[in-house]
Amino acid sequence: MAMKILLIAPASGKWRGVGRHRVLGGKTFRFSMLSLLSVAAETPRGHEVRVVDEQIEGVPWWEPVDLVGITCMTALAPRAYEIARRYRARGVPVVLGGMHPSLCADEALGHADAVVVGDAEGGAWVRVVRDAEAGRLQGVYRNPVPPPLAGLRPVPRHLLHGDRYATVHAVQATRGCPHGCDFCAVSAFHGRGQRRRPVAEVAAEVAEIPGEFFLFVDDNLTADRDYARSLFAALQPLGKRWVTQSTLGIADDAGFVAEAARAGCIGLFVGLESFSESNLGGVGKSFNRVGGYRRAIRLLHGHGIGVEAGIVFGFDGDRPEVFEDTLRLLDDLEIDAVQVSIFTPLPGTPRHRVMSGRIFDRDWAHYDFHHAVFSPRGMTPEALKEGHDWVVREFYSPWRIARRLWRHARRPGGLRTLKYVAAINGAYLGRVLRWGIRGRNPVLGARSAAGRGRVARGPSVIPQPRRAAA
Numbered sequence: 001m002a003m004k005i006l007l008i009a010p011a012s013g014k015w016r017g018v019g020r021h022r023v024l025g026g027k028t029f030r031f032s033m034l035s036l037l038s039v040a041a042e043t044p045r046g047h048e049v050r051v052v053d054e055q056i057e058g059v060p061w062w063e064p065v066d067l068v069g070i071t072c073m074t075a076l077a078p079r080a081y082e083i084a085r086r087y088r089a090r091g092v093p094v095v096l097g098g099m100h101p102s103l104c105a106d107e108a109l110g111h112a113d114a115v116v117v118g119d120a121e122g123g124a125w126v127r128v129v130r131d132a133e134a135g136r137l138q139g140v141y142r143n144p145v146p147p148p149l150a151g152l153r154p155v156p157r158h159l160l161h162g163d164r165y166a167t168v169h170a171v172q173a174t175r176g177c178p179h180g181c182d183f184c185a186v187s188a189f190h191g192r193g194q195r196r197r198p199v200a201e202v203a204a205e206v207a208e209i210p211g212e213f214f215l216f217v218d219d220n221l222t223a224d225r226d227y228a229r230s231l232f233a234a235l236q237p238l239g240k241r242w243v244t245q246s247t248l249g250i251a252d253d254a255g256f257v258a259e260a261a262r263a264g265c266i267g268l269f270v271g272l273e274s275f276s277e278s279n280l281g282g283v284g285k286s287f288n289r290v291g292g293y294r295r296a297i298r299l300l301h302g303h304g305i306g307v308e309a310g311i312v313f314g315f316d317g318d319r320p321e322v323f324e325d326t327l328r329l330l331d332d333l334e335i336d337a338v339q340v341s342i343f344t345p346l347p348g349t350p351r352h353r354v355m356s357g358r359i360f361d362r363d364w365a366h367y368d369f370h371h372a373v374f375s376p377r378g379m380t381p382e383a384l385k386e387g388h389d390w391v392v393r394e395f396y397s398p399w400r401i402a403r404r405l406w407r408h409a410r411r412p413g414g415l416r417t418l419k420y421v422a423a424i425n426g427a428y429l430g431r432v433l434r435w436g437i438r439g440r441n442p443v444l445g446a447r448s449a450a451g452r453g454r455v456a457r458g459p460s461v462i463p464q465p466r467r468a469a470a
């Protein structure tokens, strides 16, 4: 029987319907959708598949449908369960999949007729669809081993409203990351390994992309240097520009950085997390060597590669001074953009278990990396939230953005990529304005409240190599 299958990406709070606004509609932060597109690609032929993204359209409750599939991260689990409840009340079977249902399968199964743990490919989703057709969905579906990534079906990007996304051209070459940081959902989900698609298949997918820009959503594209090198060689003739995630370890090898740049890399998201090595050691991320950040970032900038840093507050070593210290270092290092987060002990990770006695908030909707859900060691949860907000507001203050863009424009290749850096900084500023993010520096509260919150310059803990090093 041909089924109508509805695949839903839930959105909650401020995110639901945000994409309906033409101005400040969060478009810059909307991309990928590969989770549901991969499920759609795996659906056996003959069924009708529709993808609904709650950021840009409402759930079509009134339309007849035979099977509903919902993806979710932890913060979206409550909304996913709510949608599931409403469909199941109408007798429509619901399947949950993605990060949170995979890491908390028992919980998810309490809200659905079936849960897919891990990848949809490798037979798991095909079995779900067959069982749904036969009216006998049965609990948890998982592949006996993570499937190899050769021969993945083409991603049906036409199922998205393309004009509502920064780009629908997100590509994934690898899954997983070998590092195994104990707070990271990716390690908990994929294990401590990485699977890779054949380079020729990735290059063929990229070659089909219209326009010059796309994203790799990989968690650590450069973890295997040999693989990355052959990928770079295959990408170079295609003349595209792309951004991805990597560790700063990429900059240990200047030749490798040059190869990435020649292949079209114009930006990296790098999880720096913290400027304290003891914090990093405490969460199993001691491969981040703080002293080398400046040289590494200069090297990347020298090759026209912008750096967005992931910074996390709330580590055990963090004291109220951490916010202004971090802001100063972000300025000193000439970081192009920053994603500021509050440490979040995600369920299903080893760190969640270690910290369970300190967690006071188990409302998953608050696990969006912008709420304090546990008692930090060095400050109150309120100070953690206020300091986090303050850094976001200060880093994206118009004068800092203007300074960053000015610096960027003067770097090698800077004018070519200025529009991307401007777009991401403008988008974060838009978020500050739309959401009214203000915060307060727990140390210099009075000064920041007076609207002057600039940080006094002081000695940097990061060694200053000679400029020629870049």
Ligand code: B12
Pocket: 009, 015, 029, 030, 031, 032, 033, 034, 035, 036, 038, 039, 069, 070, 071, 072, 073, 074, 075, 095, 096, 097, 098, 099, 100, 116, 118, 119, 120, 121, 125, 172, 176, 184, 185, 186, 217, 218, 219, 339, 340, 341, 346, 367, 368, 369
């Ligand atoms: C791109 C991305 C984003 C993008 C776009 C997400 C999107 N809509 O597509 C943006 C920038 C919006 C984003 C935002 C956030 N993200 Co994000 N994101 C990612 C990233 C890097 C890639 C996602 C992706 O495209 N994966 C590729 C697909 C193919 O893999 P997949 O999702 O695992 O899907 C497979 C299976 O899980 C399964 N599956 C998935 N869904 C379903 C559904 C059904 C029905 C079935 C059967 C199977 C199934 O089948 C798929 C194919 O095998 C992931 C890391 C990762 N490895 O996934 C983080 C990740 C998902 N993000 C994460 C987080 C925390 C966030 C933020 C909260 C971060 C923040 N500080 O703001 C916000 C959330 C904002 C919000 N409230 O909505 C965490 C989630 C952890 C968790 N347990 O919640 C991850 C895992 C990163 C991490 N290292 O921890 N993110």
